Amino acid sequence: MKIEDLTWKELEKSIKNNPIFILPIGSIEQHGSHSTLGTDYIIPKYLCEQIENIENVISLPAIPYGVCPYHKGFPGSFDIGYNGLFNILYKIIEKIKQDGVKKLIIINGHGGNTPAIEDVGTILSENINIVVIDWWRLAGELNPIYKGGHADKQETSAVMAIKENVVKLEFLKNQDIKNISENIKFSDSINANFKNGSVKILKNMKEIVEDGWVGNLNPKDSNVEFGKNMLNDVTNYLIDFIEEFKKVD
Numbered sequence: 576m577k578i579e580d581l582t583w584k585e586l587e588k589s590i591k592n593n594p595i596f597i598l599p600i601g602s603i604e605q606h607g608s609h610s611t612l613g614t615d616y617i618i619p620k621y622l623c624e625q626i627e628n629i630e631n632v633i634s635l636p637a638i639p640y641g642v643c644p645y646h647k648g649f650p651g652s653f654d655i656g657y658n659g660l661f662n663i664l665y666k667i668i669e670k671i672k673q674d675g676v677k678k679l680i681i682i683n684g685h686g687g688n689t690p691a692i693e694d695v696g697t698i699l700s701e702n703i704n705i706v707v708i709d710w711w712r713l714a715g716e717l718n719p720i721y722k723g724g725h726a727d728k729q730e731t732s733a734v735m736a737i738k739e740n741v742v743k744l745e746f747l748k749n750q751d752i753k754n755i756s757e758n759i760k761f762s763d764s765i766n767a768n769f770k771n772g773s774v775k776i777l778k779n780m781k782e783i784v785e786d787g788w789v790g791n792l793n794p795k796d797s798n799v800e801f802g803k804n805m806l807n808d809v810t811n812y813l814i815d816f817i818e819e820f821k822k823v824d
């Protein structure tokens with residue numbers, strides 16, 4: 576159930592049953608000329624909606640904004656910064672702990688959020704089990720065909736499965752990555768491969784790819800079926816995980 580539909584008395588009673596709280600965290604940021612600014616927000620929100628009606632699960636409203644300083648060259652990319660996300664998340668977790676919650680699953684939709692989420696979660700980890708699930712990473716582990724990058728076929732298909740009409744594949748641009756040398760090649764917006772290892776190169780995304788998408792799965796192949804199958808696989812994993820997590824005190 577959604578916390579917003581409960582009274583404080585109902586919530587107080589529910590917390591006595593040691594519920595699992597779930598919290599989606601996203602980002603409003605560029606996803607190429609073809610996919611939407613809300614990509615990282617609507618996917619974890621959708622996944623939480625698939626599991627929030629499981630018995631003894633309570634969903635918190637999503638945090639839509641995230642940490643994306645490297646997208647600042649694109650309109651509509653809101654970076655609330657590490658401190659912004661850290662502070663919001665700290666206050667939310669501090670409060671649910673005060674109310675007696677002992678289990679939280681964060682479903683994250685954006686890699687840039689990871690440092691803040693992990694720091695807050697670790698600092699507040701006493702007397703609560705905080706689980707973080709990066710949905711895109713999990714999807715790639717469940718089936719390697721889903722393993723993708725930023726606004727490529729993986730994320731774009733997921734958006735199409737949730738809201739098909741918002742994706743505009745007709746506006747898709749070719750990926751033209753500006754690598755810093757012939758042999759140091761970006762694999763995403765930060766990581767670059769050199770020989771048999773990888774390094775991180777810190778740049779604003781606009782300097783690397785004019786259009787904004789980076790990935791190994793071309794978004795031109797995005798489709799509803801691929802997105803639905805992937806989101807179903809992730810949802811089924813979440814359902815199984817919740818059953819196991821319920822056994823934890």
Ligand SMILES: [Zn+2]
Binds near residue numbers: 730
């Ligand atoms: Zn994304």
